[in-house]
Amino acid sequence: MPLLTAVHHVQITVQADQAAAARQFYLEVLGLKEISKPQALLARGGFWCELGALQIHIGLETFSVRAESKAHLAYQVDDLAAWRNHLQTQGIVIQDSIQIPGLERFECRDPFGNRMEFLQLL
Known part of the structure; x- marks a missing residue:
């Protein structure tokens, strides 16, 4: 293959x-x-x-209904707390994700309904 x-x-x-x-x-x-x-x-x-x-x-x-999709792009960052704060100051609503071993993460939607995930390796 x-x-x-x-x-x-x-x-x-x-x-x-x-x-x-x-x-x-x-x-x-x-x-x-x-x-x-x-x-x-x-x-x-x-x-x-x-x-x-x-x-x-x-x-x-x-x-039509982009905000119902689970499709997303995940951004790896070095300072998750700073990104959470930065996005919130831009009016982005943060949703905590189910945590999984080895990383910390959250989700949000861009202003156009696209799902985004931000994660930091631990």
Whole structure:
């Protein structure tokens, strides 16, 4: 069987009319670095970001009930308490996660309904 070698990127989506707010949240609140999209994909809208070796693509679409989905992106951080505080000051509602051995974590939704998990290895 052929082997998978890495996760190259993940894509999340936001409502098409929330593109500017999404760019502000992901670039300014989360501090992700925007990278160039290929010219051939610019007409689709959205934007791409980079975090270490992983790309995060923020696409635009129309959908109905995003907030019910368990699909999510998990961010590993060095100071979970600082991130909890930072997100709360931005109006993000934090939900404590079921704790599992070896890490501390919490969940929240971005302003567009996408589930996010923040975790710190112990």
